[in-house]
Amino acid sequence: MIKKNLNKILTCFSVLILLNLFSCKVGEDYEREEQNLPEAYRQDSKIEATIATINWWELFKDPILVELINTALKENKNIKIAAARLQESQIFFDISKADFYPSVNYYGGASSGINSQTSEFSNNVVAGVNISYTVDLWQRIKSLNEASKQEYLATEYAYRSVTISIISAIASAYISLRDLDNRLIISEKTAKNFEDNYDVMKARHGGGFINEVDLSQSKIQLIEAKTTIETLLRSRVQIENGISVLLGSVPIEIPRGLPLQEQISLPEVPSGIPSELISRRPDVLESERKLEAQTIRIGAAEALQYPSLTISLDLGASLLNPVTLFTDLGAQLFGPLYNGGKIKKGIELEKVRTERLLNNYQLSYLTALKEVEDAMIAQSTYSREHDLRTEQMELATKAAHLAWVRYDGGLTSYLEVLTLQSSQFSAELKASAALQQELQSIINLYIALGGGWKIIEEQNN
Numbered sequence: 001m002i003k004k005n006l007n008k009i010l011t012c013f014s015v016l017i018l019l020n021l022f023s024c025k026v027g028e029d030y031e032r033e034e035q036n037l038p039e040a041y042r043q044d045s046k047i048e049a050t051i052a053t054i055n056w057w058e059l060f061k062d063p064i065l066v067e068l069i070n071t072a073l074k075e076n077k078n079i080k081i082a083a084a085r086l087q088e089s090q091i092f093f094d095i096s097k098a099d100f101y102p103s104v105n106y107y108g109g110a111s112s113g114i115n116s117q118t119s120e121f122s123n124n125v126v127a128g129v130n131i132s133y134t135v136d137l138w139q140r141i142k143s144l145n146e147a148s149k150q151e152y153l154a155t156e157y158a159y160r161s162v163t164i165s166i167i168s169a170i171a172s173a174y175i176s177l178r179d180l181d182n183r184l185i186i187s188e189k190t191a192k193n194f195e196d197n198y199d200v201m202k203a204r205h206g207g208g209f210i211n212e213v214d215l216s217q218s219k220i221q222l223i224e225a226k227t228t229i230e231t232l233l234r235s236r237v238q239i240e241n242g243i244s245v246l247l248g249s250v251p252i253e254i255p256r257g258l259p260l261q262e263q264i265s266l267p268e269v270p271s272g273i274p275s276e277l278i279s280r281r282p283d284v285l286e287s288e289r290k291l292e293a294q295t296i297r298i299g300a301a302e303a304l305q306y307p308s309l310t311i312s313l314d315l316g317a318s319l320l321n322p323v324t325l326f327t328d329l330g331a332q333l334f335g336p337l338y339n340g341g342k343i344k345k346g347i348e349l350e351k352v353r354t355e356r357l358l359n360n361y362q363l364s365y366l367t368a369l370k371e372v373e374d375a376m377i378a379q380s381t382y383s384r385e386h387d388l389r390t391e392q393m394e395l396a397t398k399a400a401h402l403a404w405v406r407y408d409g410g411l412t413s414y415l416e417v418l419t420l421q422s423s424q425f426s427a428e429l430k431a432s433a434a435l436q437q438e439l440q441s442i443i444n445l446y447i448a449l450g451g452g453w454k455i456i457e458e459q460n461n
Contacts, residue, residue, distance in 0.1 A: 028299065032288070056446040057171050060439075064257030065174050068247065072170050073163065075248030082162040089155035096148040099141045102133040107316075128316020128326075135311065140303035143296050150293035157286035164282065166246060168447045172440055173243045178260040179436035180236040186428045187232060191225035194421070198222050201414075214414040221418055225425065260435055278368045281450035287364040291357040298354060301347045307335030368448070375445035382438040389427070389434040396420065396427040 057069055073079065108127040114120065136142055201218040204210045241251045278284060314328040336343060400420040406412040 028295070056443075056451045057167065060171075060258075060263050062174075062257040062263060064255050065171065068174060068243070068254070069167055069170050071247050072166055076166050076246055077248050078162055079159075079166055080248075082159040086152075086155050086159045089152040093145075093148045093152040096145045099134070099145070100136075102131050105130050105132075123320055125319040126316055127319060128314055131313040131315070133311050135309040137309055138303035138306050140300045143300040143303070147293040147296040147300065150289045150296065154286045154289035154293065157282040157289060160282035161286065164447060164450070168443060170243065170246050171443050173239055173246065174254075175260070175263070175436055175439045175443070177236065177239045177243070177254060178256070178258075178263065179432055180232055180239060181256065182260045182432045182435075183429055184229065184232045184236065186425075186432060187225055187229045190425045190428070191222065191229060194218070194222040194225050197421075210414070217414065217418055221422065224422075228429075260432065260439075263439055277449050278365060278372065281364075281368050284361075284364045284368055284450075287357070287361040291354070291361045294350065294354045294357050298347065298350045301343070301350045304343045304346065305336065307333050309333050371448040372445070375441060375448040378441040379438070379445050382434065382441045386431070386434040386438045389431040393424070393427040393431040396424040400424040 058066055106127070106129050108125075110123070110125045112121070112123045114122075134141070198215075198218045198221075201210060201215050205212070205215045240254045243254050244251045310332045312328075312330050312332070314326075316326055316328075318324045318326070400417075400423070403412060403417045403420040407414055407417045
């Protein structure tokens with residue numbers, strides 16, 4: 001009896017292996033679409049693939065910035081949310097693998113009754129194991145598992161995108177903070193100079209050497225500088241509060257490292273092909289993995305048109321005397337005859353979804369190329385603008401000094417002094433802003449090229 005049961009089990013598994021070996025795949029495999037990208041960027045900048053793998057923020061040589069980013073990578077709530085989503089996706093992928101294996105369940109039961117012919121009372125207790133397996137005749141299970149895998153990979157790239165965006169946000173906010181610090185220094189120095197000027201003008205007015213108009217103009221100039229200080233102080237605290245949230249912290253005072261002028265600009269980047277770099281961006285990879293998963297789901301939907309085969313094996317025993325063993329091997333074939341067009345519409349739905357994701361994938365490429373081009377032109381023009389603003393600041397400082405000397409010697413009106421001192425103040429603020437924008441454009445260029453993968457891969461490992 002036992003030998004017979006073993007033979008049945010072996011026969012069953014042999015049939016399963018043969019059926020899986022000769023299963024047919026329904027649907028087409030995913031093939032990456034060639035993107036119509038230019039051979040080179042419009043801007044004359046040299047870029048290589050390594051730009052996407054380095055920890056670019058360390059090139060600023062600011063230990064505080066590096067420390068802030070490292071803290072954010074550990075504590076930022078958005079990164080933790082993205083990591084949780086990644087874990088969820090991993091679990092869903094693991095769950096999908098279970099369909100490759102047989103389902104094994106136990107059962108048991110007891111019954112009693114009277115034989116209608118002999119009028120004898122009898123009891124029966126049965127226990128057993130049921131093994132059920134759906135043969136993947138059309139590789140539908142395999143397709144769904146592969147789709148789940150691609151969706152997991154898409155979630156991983158989404159996690160990378162979130163991480164890179166947080167790194168970018170920290171770096172940008174920190175550079176803005178150092179710019180505000182610099183502009184506060186400029187404004188406080190200017191306000192002190194304007195206050196000294198006002199004291200001189202007040203003394204001259206008291207002596208009858210100047211009129212009320214000149215004194216009022218001097219006071220207006222001083223108030224303007226003090227108002228600028230209040231605006232900058234407010235903005236600085238708000239930036240610090242924003243950085244605190246990125247660090248996963250309550251609002252705190254953010255430590256400072258190098259001043260804005262000592263932040264080292266990143267080197268010019270060497271040459272490469274746009275498609276090689278853009279295709280490595282996490283957002284582009286995410287959209288591609290979603291497209292691949294959806295393409296695979298078309299085949300899984302088409303497989304529903306064909307019959308499915310389930311093989312079931314029962315191994316059990318009657319436990320009361322005399323103990324008897326039993327086996328039951330069966331197979332069930334199910335196939336659709338009529339379902340109101342449900343399967344056909346399901347296939348159509350999957351194809352429409354695929355078309356949508358294809359357009360989304362193509363859009364991600366175009367958007368990435370646009371962002372790179374924008375960042376490159378911004379980096380080159382802001383660099384030149386900063387040089388011009390620096391020259392403008394130096395000329396304005398010299399002109400303001402000469403105007404005061406001329407006014408002190410009675411050679412010009414106080415209006416000329418006011419105009420040139422205000423121009424100097426404005427030029428100094430604009431020079432600081434231009435430096436901040438130049439550094440920001442470099443950050444944007446690295447982000448547009450998908451920079452920052454090295455640290456993310458280290459985290460994943």
